[in-house]
Ligand SMILES: Nc1nc2c(ncn2[C@@H]2O[C@H](COP(=O)(O)OP(=O)(O)O)[C@@H](O)[C@H]2O)c(=O)[nH]1
């Protein structure tokens with residue numbers, strides 16, 4: 001398929017085209033940049049919701065039920081489900097679809113599983129681009145599920161329009177196990193598996209945490225209790241998302257969030273490009289090796305070495 | 317980080333049989349061989365399998381079955397793939413499948429059938445060589 005045809009297919013919501021373009025972007029194939037350029041003007045219409053939380057908390061099950069409800073309301077939904085890759089083989093077992101069965105045949109739902117591929121910074125780029133492709137394909141909502149562990153995942157979570165943190169009772173120090181910084185940026189807390197013992201205690205500790213915030217913002221994150229497997233709490237969760245959305249719009253925060261998302265994205269791309277540039281330059285003309293030899297022989301120190309490498313770039 | 321393209325594979329269990337130990341063993345072996353493996357769980361209809369395979373843009377699809385319904389389900393998957401533009405996907409079968417049924421399945425477009433005793437290495441290599 002030609003890139004032009006591909007873009008056309010994506011904009012029309014064609015499954016093959018969407019799937020192909022996602023692969024192109026994920027693998028950073030040469031045509032990716034041009035394709036994303038053509039896609040970009042058609043983005044900005046979907047509302048993005050991030051779901052994060054420890055493995056097994058019930059995120060995929062929640063996403064399944066939430067999406068089903070949205071479908072019944074006539075909404076089109078795109079889902080990006082991220083799972084960690086194996087540090088040993090680079091491969092990954094992507095199992096989120098196991099819990100997304102109710103929506104597996106919905107015509108207006110597109111689900112894509114994504115591995116972290118172990119590369120720093122790469123995940124948020126790929127997830128962001130995939131979200132844009134789904135947005136351009138006409139989805140009303142784009143949901144991104146991640147295990148809230150790495151910095152990349154925190155970044156993704158931070159840039160969703162609404163960020164939902166899913167926790168479950170048990171494990172006692174559950175809250176402590178979440179990556180520092182995630183609690184602070186959650187817009188909505190879900191205490192899932194509240195059919196289990198300990199849900200009340202968990203709710204209490206989240207409340208305490210929210211109360212102890214020395215400078216609380218204008219939005220107090222609500223805590224929603226759910227039993228995802230039974231579909232309980234889904235309406236409450238969706239109305240919490242709706243309230244948050246209205247709050248963002250009314251206060252002008254939505255525009256600010258999206259601006260921040262774009263800003264972070266551009267900075268990331270610039271950093272990536274510059275670091276690639278430096279790496280290829282250094283490798284290709286052997287300058288780096290020559291400098292290294294001098295440093296090893298103590299004829300040059302590492303700090304002047306950096307000046308020599310970065311200095312010329314700074315002058316421009 | 318290797319520049320080699322990462323192979324995406326889907327392991328699916330069509331039919332009504334109730335356990336997936338074998339499928340999971342293969343799924344893990346493929347992951348350990350560096351592939352991204354999408355696993356969709358038990359009791360998937362051909363429609364569900366094909367929809368997922370297309371959305372995930374997998375290079376290979378491994379159908380694992382124990383229930384004996386392969387003669388109906390495998391060709392149905394192949395037919396749907398053809399209808400929906402997924403004819404490039406390498407489809408292979410695994411599980412309990414009588415020798416006599418194999419020619420018919422291959423005729424329907426299943427590229428290879430791996431019986432219960434097959435080492436996972438053989439399957440890994442077959443996918444590496446034939447999926448693109
Ligand atoms: N008891 C109980 N189990 C649940 C609930 N929600 C999900 N589960 C189960 O918890 C396990 C993990 O769910 P999953 O959605 O895959 O969690 P994820 O790893 O956060 O995406 C699955 O076996 C679900 O069936 C719930 O509300 N109550």
Ligand SMILES: [Mg+2]
Nearest residue numbers: 059060096145
């Ligand atoms: Mg999950």
